[in-house]
Amino acid sequence: MLSDQAAKGFSLPKIIRNDTSFPLEFQNVKDAFKDYKTAISETIEDNLSLLEEIPIPEHLSMDILKEFLRKDIDSDLRKDELFEKAVEIGRYAKSMNNSMDSYFREIFTYHEKLKQDMDSKMFHVSKMFLNSDLPLSFLKSIGDSILIEKDHTDIFDKEIRKEWRNLLASRSNRPKFEKICDTHNLWIKEFNERQKQMERQRVKLVWYVDFNNSSNIDEVFKDKFVKKSLLDEGILRDLISELQKIVQEAEKLSMSRLEFHPFVEKHETESDVRAILEIMQIIDR
Amino acid sequence: MSFGQVEGFFLDSCILLPHPLESVRKSSDVLLKESGNRCMICSSVKKEAIDLIERAYTIIVSDIRSNLKPFLGKQGITALTNRHGKLLADFFAERKKGIRLQFPERSNVRNEITGTIENYVSVQLHSMKDGFTITPDDFLSSLVTNLTIIEHELKAPFMGIKTIDIDPDIAITSLLILKTLIGNPKDVDHLASALKYQFQTNKWVIFVTVDETEILGKQNRIFEVFALQCTKPNWALDYYSSMTRLKSPIEYYQEIHNYTSEQKEFADKIQKSMGIKITS
Secondary structure, eight states, X not given: OXXXXXXXXXXXXXXXXXXXXXXXXXXXXXXXXXXXXXXXXHHHHHHHGGGGGSOOOTTSOHHHHHHHHHHHHHHHHHHOHHHHXXXXXXXXXXXXXXXHHHHHHHHHHHHHHHHHHXXXXXXXXXXXXXXXXXXXXXXXXXXXXXXXXXXXXXXXXXXXXXXXXXXXXXTTXXXXXXXXXXXXXXXXXXXXXXXXXHHHHHHHHHHHHHHHTXXXXXXXXXXXXXXXXGSOHHHHHHHHHHHHHHHHHHHHHHHTTOOOOOSOGGGTTOHHHHHHHHHHHHHHO | OOBOOEEEEEEOHHHHSXXXXXXXXXXXXXXXXXXXXXXXXXXHHHHHXXXXXXXXXXXXXXXIIIIIHHHHHHTTXXXXXXXXXXXXXXXXXXXXXXXXXXXXXXXXXXXXHHHHHHHHHHHXXXXXXXXXXXXXXXXXXXXXXXXXXXXXXXXHHHHSSEXXXXXXXXXXXXXXXXXXXXXXXXXXXXXXXXXXXHHHHTSEEEEEOOOTTTTGGGHHHHHHHHOOEEEOHHHHHHHHHHHTTSBOHHHHHHTOSSOOHHHHHHHXXXXXXXXXXXXX
């Protein structure tokens, strides 16, 4: 159980990566797929745009903060194997028709690593929460958003396994092949939009809490005790409730594609399950 | 006249939660795997279960942050190993003593909760391999991470199942309490919701539970007076097949010969609260 979440080197959900969707294309690739450098600079700009959506503490200069973030995000993205992989897979999409097997295998491998990354993010959010007096809703809202994203990844894998089989069976039938691609791109769009929204809101919340608890730029994103008193209660509440709202919407979306499955047996002997169930029984008496 | 009108299974929350008995867990899983799309829960069952899961999770996580973390900090421990059991045992013993002094009347529940958290922490500590060290911060963060994942997974079955928004009628719940002597008001509410839905849609529903004492022990009486079939998950599919041969609930009730006084009383309540006449 005490997994190596801490040792993996991932960190807080502090940047948005926009790397979750992979299209299925036939021949006419309409979007120009980004090269690595363009993807990095676009992602940095996308992240920086969040600064306009949260109040920045007066003691941090906006220019200095922007410069700091630009460098920090750039450095994080360049070290981020998952981000690099996502850009690479995006490029394969151009020739997906010819290298279908490797395209899908790459996606499945990528998703496995992505899920580990999400566990690690959960770990770091838990750590931030434990070293703070923040309300439990902070941990719950971010935790739920990460776990819903994991559910979406599972749903995505399950769906594209079916689509892969269908594509293989329709390889020589161009209209049918294109239809499968179009259907995929349509449903995936909805999931992506929701996930992007969730990721942005999560990062905004982390930024707001962290920036306001950093007395200077050197303390940004560093380990520290986070105090609620340094935050505006109303802003914190709004950021959390907005995230909860997006999570609920995302939950509804996943429910529409979730095949019913009972509680998985792998947990039957785990003490985490027993602890929660036992306390449920005690408080229900 | 219509036959084969079975809407599906109304599940009690115990069917969707992991049960300590393997036989019970397996029978619930079989029903859900085979007939998940015919299962439903009423909104009150869902709300009650989700609230309970969240409250239990909140208690454990808050306790870890407010008590255990400061304690480990005060001890100045920089690395935890599976040999630190004695230290944690002392912490929990102290904590129980403190609770007894602070809340003498409510100490039983609080002690049980603390005992559960103590058991959880000790199992986690003992699961560490010899020679493995971890900082207290990482140890506690791992516990909280795993609890958050489990909390999400415990809630998942309630999210993936059809939910019926229905409020039970007070007249029916009162009659259920009187005629069945079921003690738990939540159980009565769930049964009354299932009943209301059954007569509103005029399709049979089967209430599935593993609660032997409160519900299954009285299943014949509940069917006789209220025409609501209750069963454990093992036999749910058998009841489903047999009920497809019955007439619809209203017609079934209308064709009963020689109503008992209790049946008459129930039919009267249904007519008053729902405006549906179920007697001939």
